[in-house]
Amino acid sequence: DAGITQSPRHKVTETGTPVTLRCHQTENHRYMYWYRQDPGHGLRLIHYSYGVKDTDKGEVSDGYSVSRSKTEDFLLTLESATSSQTSVYFCAISELAGDHEQYFGPGTRLTVT
């Protein structure tokens, strides 16, 4: 299994509070991604990174920011959490440009009350 961990695995927070989710990889892969998964919507890309300090938006980036200061870590921040951001968040990595195969972390279940 690819070495990807996510922390925390579960979190309950209140509306309006900031939240940071962490993704850590030991594979030294260049590309990292954050997805959210909601019933009926499959996996939707929030942000992705193609190198240290190189990030770009996905299809559902509003309300989220990311940072990647090291190859192994990719952080997802909700500046002011809303109930609509209650979801399961997955981090993924891939090695090569043009690589269709992504490896997913175990996920973080976030509940915003």
Add this chain to the structure above:
Amino acid sequence: GQSLEQPSEVTAVEGAIVQINCTYQTSGFYGLSWYQQHDGGAPTFLSYNALDGLEETGRFSSFLSRSDSYGYLLLQELQMKDSASYFCAVRDRRAAAGNKLTFGGGTRVLVKP
């Protein structure tokens, strides 16, 4: 933009064959991927088709017709452990960097004894 359509749920008995169809609309196309996700787990890569035709990997096969913007995943000799959700995904040809995948909503396969 891109969109993918797949059935929401399929039920079958052990030993049967299940075909999960995926139709896509995309402004650029590299290939079609399939992922499996068990309840509470992370998505895992199953197969990839870049060219027309059938790719076989054990009990699972995946087919692509680029002219029809259509593909399917075939699960043969169904086993109870195949109960999971299956997602098709396409890679965004327009992406300047990275390997952005757009996922379908997923098909939940329920295998009964």
